[in-house]
Amino acid sequence: MRVALFITCVNDTLFPQTGKAVVTLLRRLGCEVEFPRAQTCCGQMHLNTGYPRESLRLARHFVDVFAGYDAVVTPSGSCTAMVREQYPRLAHNPHFAAARSGARRLVPTRAGREFAAAVDEVASRVYDLTEFLIDVLEVEDVGAYFPHRVTYHPTCHSLRGLRLGDRPLRLLRAVRGLELVELPGAEECCGFGGTFAVKNPAVSAAMGTDKVRNVLDTGAEVLCAADNSCLMHIGGTLRRQRSGVRVMHIAEILAQTEGRA
Template sequence: MRVALFLTCVNDLLYPDTGRAVVTLLERLGVEVDFPAGQTCCGQAHYNTGYRHEAEPLVRRHAEVFAGYDYVVAPSGSCVAMVRDNYPRMAERAAAEGRDSGRGLAAAAAAAVPQTYELTEFLVDVLGVTDVGAYFPHTVTYHPSCHGLRMLGLGDRPRRLLQAVRGLELRELPGAQECCGFGGTFAVKNPDVSAAMGQDKIDNARSTGARVLCGADNSCLMHLDGMISRQNAPLRAVHLAEILASTQEHPYQTPETAGKIR
C-alpha cells in the first residue's frame, strides 16, 4: 500500500504539528507514508473566490504529483471535498466550454477523485480501525466542519474514533451541525456574521464543560481558536489527528500548547 500525505496549505503553513501527527498515527498503524514535496494548493481558494479557470492548472498539478499512490490522505475535509466534489465539476464545465481539448483536466480529475481520502475515512473505511491505540485524558467536544459533514458525509466516523480513545471523555456539542462561521472567504467578506457564528459555537462548546474543542479541519479551528485565545477562555482547539496520535508514552504536547490543557 503506497500512501501519500496531502498536507494542505493551512496545515503546511500554520499547523505543521497536524501533519506530523498524521504521519505518527499512520506509521503506528503499519502504514508507510510518503510526502510528495511537489504538492501545492489544491485550488480551493481560487475556486471559491471565482477564479475557476486559474484553478485548473492546480488540478492537473495535483494529479501529477500524487500519481502512482494507492491512497492520498489529508487531515482536511474541505480540501478533500474540493478534490472529490469540485474537480469533476471543473472538468465538466471546461469540456462544455470547449476548453479542455488536449489539456487533460477530465483525466486529472478522474485520477485524483478515487484515491483521495479524508483522514477519518481512511482510518475507518480503508484500514478498518476505530481504536488506534490513542490516549488523551481530557474532556472533549467535537465540532463537525461543514465540508466533512455535508459534502463528504463523514457521519459518525470522527466520533467513533474519539470514543475509542482511552482516557477521553466525549461530551455532546449543542448545535453541532451549525456552521462555525469560517467558510473561507465568507469570514473575510462577512466578518460580523462570521464572528457571531463563531461565538455561538464557542458558547456551545463551553456549555459542555469540555476543555478541548476538537475538529478535523484546521481552517475552522483557526477561526474558533483565534476567538478563544482573545477571550482567554478555558478551552483549547485541537485537531483530531493530534488527539489520535497521542499515546500514554508520548502524550499530546507541543511548545505552543504545553500546559494549556488541564
C-alpha cells in the first residue's frame, strides 16, 4: 500500500519526533511510506481565524500534492478533520470556489466543479493515524512496549469531529507494559482551540488549568493524545507548573518496542 505521510506544519516544525515515530510504526506494520516534499499546511488556522480565501489556496496546494495515493496518514485529528470535513465545504461553496453568477445564484464553473471533485476524491482517503491503524490496517496490537502509567486525552476534533471513539484506547490497551488510567472529564476541551488560545487567553488558560488538574489527579506519568497542538497547550501548562508529567503523541508510544523503551 502506497501511503503518504502528511506530517502537518506544526509537527514538521516543532515535533519531528512524532513524524519519525509514525514512519517507524507504519514501516513496522509493512507500509511503504512516502513523504511528498511539496506538502506544507492544511490551512485550518486560516479558516478558523476567518480567512477562508487563504485557506482555500492551501487546500488547492494540498490536493495537488496528495492526489494519487492509496492513503494519506496524518498524526493530527484536527488536520484530518479539516481536510475531510472543511475542504468539501469550501470546495462546494460557490462563494469561494470558482463560480460565475447564474440567473438567481452563483453557479460553479467547470474549474470549480473539477476542484470540488478532486477534493472529494482526496479527502475520503485522508486518515488520522489511529483510524488508519484500526480501520485500514485492522491492527490493535502494533507490537509496542511502553512500561508506564499513561492517560489519554481525546481531543475535540478526534472525539466529536472524526468520531474516533475508542480506537486510540484500543491501541493503547494492546501496548505491553502500559497501564492505562482513565482521565476524569476527558471529553472536555483543553482550551487550545488554535487562535482561541491567543484571542481569549484567560478562558483558554482556565480551561487548560482544569484539564491539567484532571491529568494530575490520574497519577499518570505520561499524557498522550492524537494531536500535538492540544498537547503543546496542556504540556506547556504542565511544564510551567513543574508537574513532572510528560506529554507524548500517541504515535510515539505506539512506536516504542522492547529494548527501546
